[in-house]
Amino acid sequence: MNRSSIERSRERLVDWLGSTAVLAALVALWWAASSAGWVSRVFLPTPQATLASLAEGLNLSGSGNGELLAFTLATVSRMLLGWLLASLFGVLLGAAIGVSPAVRAWVQPTLEFIRPLPASALLPLAISIFGLNPAMVLFVVAFGAMWPVLLATVHGFAAVEPRLAEVARCLQMSRAAFVWKIGLPNAMPDILAGMRLSMTISLIVAVVGEMIASQSGLGQAILLAARAFRASELFAGIALLGLIGFTSNALLTLAEKKLLRWQQP
Amino acid sequence: MTEHVVVVRAAAPPEARRRTRGGLALLRPWVVPGVLLGLYEAYARRAVALGSEALAPPSAALKALAAAATDGSLWQATGFTLGTAALGLLLGAVLGASLGITLGLSRRAARLSMLSIEVLRPVPSVALIPLAMLMFGFGLRMELGIVAFATFWPMLILVQSAVQQVEPRLLEVSRVLGLSTRERAWKIVLPAIVPRLFVALRLGVAVALVVAVTVEIAANPNGMGYAMMIAQQSFDPALMLGWLGWIGVVGFVINGAMLRLQRVVARRMGAVL
Numbered sequence: 453m454n455r456s457s458i459e460r461s462r463e464r465l466v467d468w469l470g471s472t473a474v475l476a477a478l479v480a481l482w483w484a485a486s487s488a489g490w491v492s493r494v495f496l497p498t499p500q501a502t503l504a505s506l507a508e509g510l511n512l513s514g515s516g517n518g519e520l521l522a523f524t525l526a527t528v529s530r531m532l533l534g535w536l537l538a539s540l541f542g543v544l545l546g547a548a549i550g551v552s553p554a555v556r557a558w559v560q561p562t563l564e565f566i567r568p569l570p571a572s573a574l575l576p577l578a579i580s581i582f583g584l585n586p587a588m589v590l591f592v593v594a595f596g597a598m599w600p601v602l603l604a605t606v607h608g609f610a611a612v613e614p615r616l617a618e619v620a621r622c623l624q625m626s627r628a629a630f631v632w633k634i635g636l637p638n639a640m641p642d643i644l645a646g647m648r649l650s651m652t653i654s655l656i657v658a659v660v661g662e663m664i665a666s667q668s669g670l671g672q673a674i675l676l677a678a679r680a681f682r683a684s685e686l687f688a689g690i691a692l693l694g695l696i697g698f699t700s701n702a703l704l705t706l707a708e709k710k711l712l713r714w715q716q717p
Numbered sequence: 718m719t720e721h722v723v724v725v726r727a728a729a730p731p732e733a734r735r736r737t738r739g740g741l742a743l744l745r746p747w748v749v750p751g752v753l754l755g756l757y758e759a760y761a762r763r764a765v766a767l768g769s770e771a772l773a774p775p776s777a778a779l780k781a782l783a784a785a786a787t788d789g790s791l792w793q794a795t796g797f798t799l800g801t802a803a804l805g806l807l808l809g810a811v812l813g814a815s816l817g818i819t820l821g822l823s824r825r826a827a828r829l830s831m832l833s834i835e836v837l838r839p840v841p842s843v844a845l846i847p848l849a850m851l852m853f854g855f856g857l858r859m860e861l862g863i864v865a866f867a868t869f870w871p872m873l874i875l876v877q878s879a880v881q882q883v884e885p886r887l888l889e890v891s892r893v894l895g896l897s898t899r900e901r902a903w904k905i906v907l908p909a910i911v912p913r914l915f916v917a918l919r920l921g922v923a924v925a926l927v928v929a930v931t932v933e934i935a936a937n938p939n940g941m942g943y944a945m946m947i948a949q950q951s952f953d954p955a956l957m958l959g960w961l962g963w964i965g966v967v968g969f970v971i972n973g974a975m976l977r978l979q980r981v982v983a984r985r986m987g988a989v990l
Binding site: 468 | 828832833840930964
């Protein structure tokens with residue numbers, strides 16, 4: 453028992469070292485390709501240059517301008533606010549639609565039709581209605597990210613075990629009590645999965661919105677960096693966007709595990 | 718004789734009732750969008766009469782779309798977007814599926830590359846738009862590259878998990894037969910994962926369409942997304958709305974067709990999903 457656990461932890465250490473080595477090898481390949489000039493420096497900066505741009509933009513050494521830090525905060529707050537709005541309205545609307553089979557039958561085909569529409573396709577429409585401003589981008593982020601949550605909530609409510617619905621009727625539960633005590637807990641796994649997808653969509657739409665509507669943020673920053681042929685700043689921005697995606701996904705996975713602990717046997 | 722007549726009469730009413738109910742059920746999906754469009758039509762007509770330049774009624778959008786269809790710009794832009802999305806998906810799917818099969822067959826390779834994949838995968842595909850602009854300029858290749866990147870990851874993950882779920886006895890058989898690794902991949906693994914491969918492809922098609930339109934809206938001056946942006950910038954709300962509806966219809970039809978294809982394949986191959 454003790455021995456096997458030691459062996460297992462050693463195996464894990466070897467795996468961890470190995471996969472770090474593979475990542476290091478990839479970075480080394482990047483370094484070699486950019487410093488030896490196999491790929492043009494115009495669009496592939498060296499890792500050192502990228503790190504220097506990151507350090508300067510994030511003001512790590514105290515001598516930088518801290519520009520990237522401000523952009524990152526702008527993008528993250530846009531994404532989070534849009535995501536929260538999307539989750540709130542998605543769950544509310546989804547619960548309202550999902551709780552009644554009749555409403556579901558009438559509305560669901562329309563929802564299914566809108567689902568495959570790219571969220572960013574609404575940007576031109578929103579621009580012509582609201583003009584170029586931060587509220588417009590936020591609206592499109594929230595609207596685009598709402599669909600996964602909305603559809604997941606509807607699905608979660610539709611999948612309530614019929615016997616639970618019967619029990620609720622026997623107990624003479626009010627509709628609100630049914631939603632709160634049976635519907636929402638039952639839809640929770642679906643809702644959380646939908647919220648994870650909606651976080652990815654909010655990041656994408658926030659970046660596209662910043663690019664088109666010239667709102668300050670990482671989306672605009674990387675577009676301007678590319679137009680000015682400043683590849684190291686472009687890569688720094690891409691790395692930060694990757695970091696945002698990674699962190700938000702990791703946090704949501706953690707929250708999901710914690711919130712759904714009651715489900716595990 | 719009389720008995721026969723009675724049976725026929727008794728059978729007729731439920732049949733008729735089912736038919737009307739079937740007719741109602743067929744009509745039902747159209748009621749909500751019909752009402753919404755009607756309300757919007759009335760609202761937009763009033764707004765236009767009051768001098769709004771941002772709104773257009775759906776009827777005007779339909780007219781603008783018909784004009785675009787007759788002068789050919791509709792088909793040209795649709796063809797560009799769909800063609801690029803398909804090519805990009807092909808590229809991303811072939812690369813993603815081959816790496817997915819490799820990682821699925823070898824646990825060690827999967828563990829070694831885990832960190833690199835986890836670091837690269839969360840990069841949002843749209844973040845590569847400026848990079849692709851620098852590398853390829855505007856046009857087909859930049860959009861291809863981004864669509865391929867975006868479809869590569871879901872294909873990789875889904876194919877890898879599909880391969881890991883291949884019946885272990887099949888792999889044992891291949892070992893007993895002394896098949897080489899390549900033969901094992903082609904003759905045992907690939908046929909075994911076909912149903913799941915189509916599930917992954919369906920997801921890939923949806924991703925490819927969304928990413929292609931997004932790239933056109935953000936940067937690439939080609940295709941449906943760009944046509945919609947241009948309509949907005951030249952204050953032609955009717956044409957813009959027409960494009961929005963057209964993009965929705967195209968996406969809906971293609972996704973529906975893929976879902977049907979996936980189900981047919983699953984039934985043919987006797988899938989255990």
